[in-house]
Amino acid sequence: MNFLRLMGLTSIAAVSAGLVGCGRLPGGGPPPATVWLLPSADQPKSSQSQSLPSEIAAFEGALVVIDTSTLRPVYDSSLAAAPPGSSRIAYITTYQGSRYHPETIRALTEDESAAATFASRVAAAAARNGNGMFIDFQAATPDEMTANASMLRAITDSARSRNISPIGVIVPPGDTISYPTAVLARTFDFIVARLDGEHRPGTGPGPLVSPEWMSRQIGMRSSEIGVNRLVAELPLFGYKWDRSGSATRITFAQAQSLVRSEAGSFRRDPATGSLTASSSRNGWTIWIEDAATLEKLISVARQLGIRRFALLGPDGADPEIWTRLPAALKR
Numbered sequence: 001m002n003f004l005r006l007m008g009l010t011s012i013a014a015v016s017a018g019l020v021g022c023g024r025l026p027g028g029g030p031p032p033a034t035v036w037l038l039p040s041a042d043q044p045k046s047s048q049s050q051s052l053p054s055e056i057a058a059f060e061g062a063l064v065v066i067d068t069s070t071l072r073p074v075y076d077s078s079l080a081a082a083p084p085g086s087s088r089i090a091y092i093t094t095y096q097g098s099r100y101h102p103e104t105i106r107a108l109t110e111d112e113s114a115a116a117t118f119a120s121r122v123a124a125a126a127a128r129n130g131n132g133m134f135i136d137f138q139a140a141t142p143d144e145m146t147a148n149a150s151m152l153r154a155i156t157d158s159a160r161s162r163n164i165s166p167i168g169v170i171v172p173p174g175d176t177i178s179y180p181t182a183v184l185a186r187t188f189d190f191i192v193a194r195l196d197g198e199h200r201p202g203t204g205p206g207p208l209v210s211p212e213w214m215s216r217q218i219g220m221r222s223s224e225i226g227v228n229r230l231v232a233e234l235p236l237f238g239y240k241w242d243r244s245g246s247a248t249r250i251t252f253a254q255a256q257s258l259v260r261s262e263a264g265s266f267r268r269d270p271a272t273g274s275l276t277a278s279s280s281r282n283g284w285t286i287w288i289e290d291a292a293t294l295e296k297l298i299s300v301a302r303q304l305g306i307r308r309f310a311l312l313g314p315d316g317a318d319p320e321i322w323t324r325l326p327a328a329l330k331r
Contacts, residue, residue: 009078010025033307033329039063039076040237040313041095042249045304061091062129064122068094068101071118073125075219081128086128093137098272100139110313115154123158133159134192134310136170142174142177153187168231173197173217174251178190189229192310193221195297196235205232205285207274208235211300218304227305234309236317238275239287253317255288268292285298295328302331 008103021036039059055240063076073092082088094101108115126133135155140148174197177190186192198213199206214232221230238255239247250258259266266288268273273296278285289297300310309329311317 004030011244033309035059035308035325035329036089036134036231036310037314038233038310038312039317040249041065041093042098042313049188059087059089059132060089061134064090064092064125064129065096065200066092066094066101066104066122067095068104071104071114073122075125075129079129084128088134089134090126090129091135092126092135095136095138102141102144103142104135105137105151106144109151115151119151119154119158122155126159126164131164131210132168133164133167133169133229134168134190138170138172138179138194144156145178145180145183147180149183149187152184156187161172168192170194171221171234174220176220180304181221185229189325190231190308191221191225191229192215192231192233193256194312196231196233196312200239201286203247204245205239205241205276205287207269207272207276207287208238208289209297210272210274211246211297214297215300215304218301220228222304230302231310232306233312234294235289236321237296237313238286241285243283249313250286250288251313252288252290252318253316255286257288258284263282268301274299282312290318291324294318294321295324298325298328299331302329 009141015148018256041063060080064073066072067074067324079088082315088301094104108118122135124131135152136317137148137152143166152169156200159167164187169188171184171271172194173179180192194215195217196208202206218227218230236252237254238250240250240255240258241247255275255277262281264277264279266277266286268274269276273289273293274287275293277284294311301309311321
């Protein structure tokens with residue numbers, strides 16, 4: 001089922017041709033905000049459809065996973081092929097079985113013929129699933145940067161031959177060596193900065209993204225290419241740390257149910273706006289984002305000049321997000 005329905009004045013064609021946000025509209029007003037909802041590879045299914053007003057260009061995401069055994073793109077079978085002119089964007093990732101698989105891309109780059117076939121298959125998958133494409137090939141090492149960039153270039157070349165646009169690449173927070181901004185900007189329309197790594201599996205409990213940390217990440221990328229080609233990707237989920245320090249992803253709905261089952265309540269962290277709760281009996285700690293957290297982060301990002309946002313993991317997110325997001329994007 002669709003996450004969002006594109007409505008009103010701003011079409012994919014306008015975004016593709018003008019890269020909305022790179023200037024002002026003919027009437028002199030600011031360009032409309034743009035939002036993509038990306039399904040989490042851990043929770044790809046959607047149970048609801050959301051809509052936003054016409055002044056916000058809204059795009060749904062369709063998950064396409066690169067199978068590690070066959071090296072073929074695997075579609076989300078719950079989605080039919082995207083009709084011409086639809087608002088869908090293909091979200092291509094190597095994330096499978098709780099981790100990214102950079103070895104898949106590494107193996108392909110060693111065989112020129114296999115790489116060309118793979119690039120064509122990925123582009124075809126993107127064309128089936130939408131008008132645009134975001135590529136999420138994370139966990140590469142600095143030594144693999146050149147080969148990884150070459151593969152990404154082959155995929156985008158094949159995608160452009162199919163009139164797929166816009167095309168973006170998702171980059172991990174902080175890693176400008178394996179994922180150099182200026183190099184990737186030569187290939188992609190957008191650099192999508194993933195902003196959920198301040199606290200995560202492998203760290204102690206804490207907010208997934210604070211305003212200060214997010215500002216540093218945006219500054220790190222925008223210092224080379226400006227903000228007009230940046231997309232800020234923000235999480236709609238959280239993490240639950242157990243007594244041993246291991247962290248697992250949790251939706252807002254799951255977190256709310258767990259906290260209520262123990263007759264507890266969330267508290268809002270005053271520094272970051274995130275919600276947190278803990279259980280002394282069972283030894284878990286939760287940090288998660290809700291509508292108010294998202295509003296705060298979007299406000300800070302907009303002050304930095306960001307006009308495009310990707311929201312990751314809409315399933316089970318705080319339902320208030322869908323009523324408060326339009327106002328947050330217009331501030």
